């Protein structure tokens with residue numbers, strides 16, 4: 375099974391609200407014949423685009439190969455939430471790695487948000503960037519822990535942009551009785567992710583990157599240099615970056631053992647009008663809740679509800695994505711019953727066992743960056759900056775990320791799926807039963 379083709383048509387964005395509101399940019403050609411570059415990058419999501427842009431700015435010649443279109447993968451389909459920190463909380467990281475290492479990981483994550491904001495400002499990327507993400511608690515028992523975590527960030531990390539919300543405050547922010555409390559992080563934010571990806575592509579192109587779309591890499595030969603072949607051409611390069619995330623397939627076995635693809639789904643309602651939209655979320659911040667199969671939602675710039683969630687375990691998208699996502703959406707917002715869902719789409723992301731990104735040095739001149747585990751808007755953008763620095767000889771941040779122990783999925787590439795299904799079913803059962 376090849377996830378590059380299983381759920382989508384060649385070279386076409388999915389039928390998403392993002393694609394329907396995408397900024398217009400010129401298409402890039404298909405690779406034909408031979409190319410040579412300092413760096414060849416496979417995959418034009420945030421990871422590949424940011425790597426390309428940062429390397430080109432540093433003076434490297436770069437060829438970027440994308441199987442479909444720029445931003446076609448998770449980067450153009452996601453919830454758009456720019457979260458703080460890593461996917462794992464700091465107290466867990468401290469236990470796992472000690473405070474000093476955990477603090478370096480926090481600093482990298484802080485730089486990821488700043489980097490995204492700087493790129494948006496520098497390249498004037500129109501992507502509806504807004505501040506604020508609220509984390510809301512599905513179970514009352516989770517509220518004290520979440521408040522204690524916010525206080526820890528204020529105390530131990532000097533992070534003052536997060537505040538606690540009690541039940542009444544969360545009810546005022548989210549027009550739903552589902553939540554018992556939470557936190558509001560105004561240092562986090564949200565974006566139109568496809569427009570951010572398209573803006574990065576334009577900036578990279580302007581900086582001299584040669585971008586090829588509809589150019590799937592089918593084979594890699596790595597000796598002293600690297601040769602990446604598509605059906606109609608090839609690229610010879612001194613350095614190679616795998617930026618394929620959940621769509622890597624079997625192109626690189628060492629990465630596939632540690633990063634596993636999983637699908638997630640989003641719907642966009644019809645436009646609700648400002649009053650109704652504000653009755654659902656009173657401020658223009660994004661929300662992520664505490665369920666194991668997370669519900670994440672926000673208002674769109676044209677006052678729709680963009681709601682992500684729902685669970686399915688299988689590589690094929692469900693036949694009826696609307697029904698899959700409606701279920702959790704109506705649990706949170708029963709008042710949306712009967713509202714038309716104009717768009718519904720899915721995407722594939724890469725997850726790791728410990729939910730920390732996978733940074734791998736595959737050889738002295740080849741790298742893989744992936745497995746952001748649902749926390750890649752900032753971190754994938756940052757990964758591109760980090761690998762560009764690494765290729766320039768400054769590997770400190772790469773080594774900080776790569777030093778996080780990264781277990782392989784039990785059962786290897788072929789058997790990893792059944793184990794995950796069992797684990798996920800167990801955790802989502804816990805959500806439903808409330809323990």
Ligand SMILES: Cc1cc2nc3c(=O)[nH]c(=O)nc-3n(C[C@H](O)[C@H](O)[C@H](O)COP(=O)(O)OP(=O)(O)OC[C@H]3O[C@@H](n4cnc5c(N)ncnc54)[C@H](O)[C@@H]3O)c2cc1C
Pocket residue numbers: 378416417418419420421422439440441442443444445446447448449450451452453454455456457589590591592617618619620621622625637638639640670682720721722723724743744746747748749750751752754
């Ligand atoms: C539905 C959904 C919601 C999400 N919500 C959030 C969120 O709110 N916040 C957050 O931080 N993260 C979220 N994520 C995760 C986030 O989108 C990803 O972590 C991030 O986009 C990863 O970027 P990437 O560039 O590494 O991968 P991708 O954007 O998936 O890009 C990989 C690219 O590689 C290309 N490719 C793969 N193989 C080949 C090949 N052989 N040849 C050529 N090209 C190839 C693919 O076509 C694809 O375009 C979500 C993901 C999904 C799917």
